[in-house]
Amino acid sequence: MSESTPSSGTPATSDPVATAPVPSAPVPTRSPNIWDSPDVYEVENLGVDRAGVIEAAMDALHPFAGADLVDVGCGTGFHLPRFVELGCASVVGVEPHPPLLEVAADRVAGLPRVRVEEGVAQSLPLPDDSVDIAHARWAYFVGAGCEPGLAELERVLRHGGTAFVIDNDATTSTFGHWFSRAYPTYDALAVERFWGRQGWSRERLTIRWDFDSRADLEAVVGIEFPETAAEGILAEHEGTGVDYAVNLWWRLF
Template identity: 60%
Template sequence: MAEIAAGAVPSPNIWNSPQVYEIENRAVDPDGLLEAALRRIRPWAGATVLDLGCGTGFHLPMFAREAARVIGVEPHSALAAAAARRVRDLANVAVRVGAAQAIPLPDASVDVVHARWAYFFGPGCEPGLAELRRVIRRGGAAMIIDNDATRSTFGGWFRRWLPRYDPAAVEAFWARQGFSREPVLIRWAFGSREDLAEVLRIEFPAELAEAFLAEHDGCEVDYAVNIWWRRY
């Protein structure tokens, strides 16, 4: 049984179905809009990059191509082991088990933090934000990717799943923490309807997943996200 770092917020989609989540990762943003936006905010050539909540390490090779050093931190030990296997041939990448509230790194040791749909969902994530302040060097930046529930097909699905979610309150929280918002409209592009169906079933309750699948044609979904970011 996998060990879980203390304090970790469960991620049922990837924790329970990592193979399906891999299909989702491959479908996200085939146009590279998110990577381009991240580069505009804080390039990572020659930097030390922390991918916080790295899961199976899908994004680690992207950072490793230019960064001096990349560290993936993941609270789920089995996923961290999968991430380590993914990057075993990359000399500048290491993977550690740990949670956002207790990052296993020294003070002022990283230049760029990337967190994608992992832990930082607004109010309640203050312990993790305190850890970011501790580990990021002066001149570094944190870039946190989360859903934009105010627009897009996926945003509409998200609101139907969580009708009490308050995007304005989330934005106000990030503003109080000194973060700026970079909105990006990406898309999912799946190879088949079967792949889309599998991913919907790990992201939403069964009844909603089937309803969304019935309402939506094709293998692509427009998907709005926010990058919440700040420099330190």
């Protein structure tokens, strides 16, 4: 999923008043997997966690029924109808990339209690104290640098609300080993320490990547890993699925 990071401000003109440093609006960080290959990313979404392990863990911590929910970095809105099915009172998807936002809007057109808004994690288009659950899955919140987005979650969540961030656990599982090998600079311990400093807790979950065909698996591996790494993964792994460890980071506000 795509999200955003802050950018520094630049003067607009040579006018002495205008040249005073001012912050510019946050801009989206490019997410090549979904931005460049939304159709393949849709296949990936369909194959991730078909058993609903993540949903069940979230619901145990904060029930969906009757909750107002925001999906930060909703991409094409894949999860929005599901949150309605799970009983949320209202669902808002926030996405910064207009082509994805358009697909999300088409996906939820005519559905009750759900809408999409253009926006970034560090400037959510929501009032203070307006949601009970915040959900971000493989989006902007991956460690140091996402503090502005975390501050926004604190602003929009009501007292007693819960924020959830789903990200890879690169320390275990077949997928995790692929990830750590393909991205050797990813420091899982540093990420863990970051969330601890922010006062978040973790549920370690094991889900599945399961696809309908080998061709689907190959296509998804191709958008998630660099070319050389993807070739190595596919050469060593047979079949159409794999075990996949994730971290469900969460905090009660």
